[in-house]
Amino acid sequence: MKTFEEKWTAWLDGELSGKELVEFEASLPDKAAAEAEKHGAHKLGALLKEQLGAHALSNEDFFSHQLRERIVRENGPSREPSLEASTWWTVRRLFLTGVASLALFVICAVVVIRDKNPGEQSQYLTQILNARVDPAVSPNATISMFETKEDKVTVLWVEGLQSLPADYAAK
Amino acid sequence: MQTEATLAQVDVSELDLVKQCQAGNTEAFDQLVTRYRTRVFAMIYNMVHNEQDAWDLAQDSFVKAWKSIGRFRGRSSFYTWIYRIVMNVTIDWLRKKQVKGAGAEFNDAIQLREIEPASRTVPKADPLPHERMERSEIRARIDNAIAQISPEHRAVILMKEIEEMQYHEIAEALGCSIGTVMSRLFYARKKLQNLLRDVYENI
Numbered sequence: 001m002k003t004f005e006e007k008w009t010a011w012l013d014g015e016l017s018g019k020e021l022v023e024f025e026a027s028l029p030d031k032a033a034a035e036a037e038k039h040g041a042h043k044l045g046a047l048l049k050e051q052l053g054a055h056a057l058s059n060e061d062f063f064s065h066q067l068r069e070r071i072v073r074e075n076g077p078s079r080e081p082s083l084e085a086s087t088w089w090t091v092r093r094l095f096l097t098g099v100a101s102l103a104l105f106v107i108c109a110v111v112v113i114r115d116k117n118p119g120e121q122s123q124y125l126t127q128i129l130n131a132r133v134d135p136a137v138s139p140n141a142t143i144s145m146f147e148t149k150e151d152k153v154t155v156l157w158v159e160g161l162q163s164l165p166a167d168y169a170a171k
Numbered sequence: 172m173q174t175e176a177t178l179a180q181v182d183v184s185e186l187d188l189v190k191q192c193q194a195g196n197t198e199a200f201d202q203l204v205t206r207y208r209t210r211v212f213a214m215i216y217n218m219v220h221n222e223q224d225a226w227d228l229a230q231d232s233f234v235k236a237w238k239s240i241g242r243f244r245g246r247s248s249f250y251t252w253i254y255r256i257v258m259n260v261t262i263d264w265l266r267k268k269q270v271k272g273a274g275a276e277f278n279d280a281i282q283l284r285e286i287e288p289a290s291r292t293v294p295k296a297d298p299l300p301h302e303r304m305e306r307s308e309i310r311a312r313i314d315n316a317i318a319q320i321s322p323e324h325r326a327v328i329l330m331k332e333i334e335e336m337q338y339h340e341i342a343e344a345l346g347c348s349i350g351t352v353m354s355r356l357f358y359a360r361k362k363l364q365n366l367l368r369d370v371y372e373n374i
Contacts, residue, residue: 005357057212
C-alpha cells in the first residue's frame with residue numbers, strides 16, 4: 001500500500017495511470033491547488049536543471065593520471081608488502097633494542113650495587129677481632145677499633161700492650 | 172541518438188571491461204573512469220559545491236570502486252553501482268563535515284559572489300554584469316536552499332531532476348527502497364518549493 005507521499009510523487013512525475021490516477025485525483029481535497037503545486041514542482045525541476053547543469057571537470061586527463069598513480073600506490077603488489085615489511089622490521093628492531101637496553105641496565109645495576117656494598121670483611125680484620133690479648137702478659141691492654149666502611153679503612157688503636165703475642169701477626 | 176544495438180554493444184563492452192578489471196587490468200578500469208568521470212564529478216560537485224572537494228571525493232570514489240570491483244556481480248548496471256559508491260562516499264563526507272561544522276558549506280558559491288564585481292573584464296559575448304549578478308544571486312539562493320536539506324534528500328532530488336534517473340535506479344544507488352526514494356522526493360520538493368517559490372515564479 002502506497003503512502004500519500006509516494007502517490008503524490010508518482011502523480012507529480014506522471015507515473016500514476018489508470019484506476020490509481022483516477023482514485024488519487026478524486027481523493028485530492030482541492031484539485032486546483034494540487035495542480036498549482038504540480039506546476040510549481042515542474043518549474044522547480046527546470047530551474048534546478050538549468051542552474052545546476054553538468055559542472056565540467058577541468059583537467060580530465062590529469063584526473064585519470066592522478067587516479068592511476070593513486071591506485072598503483074595504494075594497491076601496487078610490489079610496493080605494499082615491502083612497506084609492510086619495513087614497518088614490521090622497524091617494530092621488531094624497536095622491541096629488540098628495548099630488550100637489549102633493559103638487559104644492559106640490569107647488568108650495570110648489579111655491578112654498581114655489588115660495588116657499593118663490599119661484601120665480606122677482610123681476612124685480616126677477622127683474624128684481629130678473633131685474637132685475644134693474654135691478661136697475664138698485658139693486664140692493662142685496651143684495643144679500640146675504628147672502621148670507616150665508605151673509605152674501606154679500619155684503624156686499630158692498641159694501648160698498654162706489653163708484648164705482641166707471636167700468633168698476633170696477620171698471616 | 173543511440174539505437175538498441177549500440178546500447179547493447181555499450182553494455183556488453185562495459186561488462187567486458189568490468190571482467191577485465193576483476194582480473195586486475197588497470198587499463199580497463201581507466202576506460203571505465205574515462206566514461207564516467209565527468210558525470211561522477213558533476214554529481215559530487217552539485218552535492219558539495221566545491222571544486223577541490225568534488226575532485227578529491229571523485230578520486231576517493233573511483234579508488235573505492237577499484238578496490239571493491241571484485242564484488243560487482245552485474246545485477247545492476249555499472250553506472251548504478253558506481254553511483255552507489257559515489258553517494259556513500261559523498262554523504263559520509265557531508266555528515267562528517269556537518270559534525271565538524273567546518274566553515275561555510277558551499278565555498279565556491281561564496282567565491283563566485285566575491286569575484287562578481289570584476290565582471291567588466293569578461294568578453295562582450297558574455298551576459299551583461301547585471302545579468303550575471305542576477306544569475307549569481309539565483310544560484311546563491313539555490314545553493315543556500317539545497318544546503319538546508321539533508322544529504323539524503325539532496326542526493327535524491329539531484330539524481331531525479333539533474334540526472335533524470337528512474338526511481339529504481341536512485342533506490343539502487345542509495346541502497347534503499349523505491350518507496351523511500353519517493354518519500355524523500357516528496358519532502359525535498361516541498362522544502363525547496365517553499366524556499367525557492369519566489370525565484371521560480373518570477374523567471
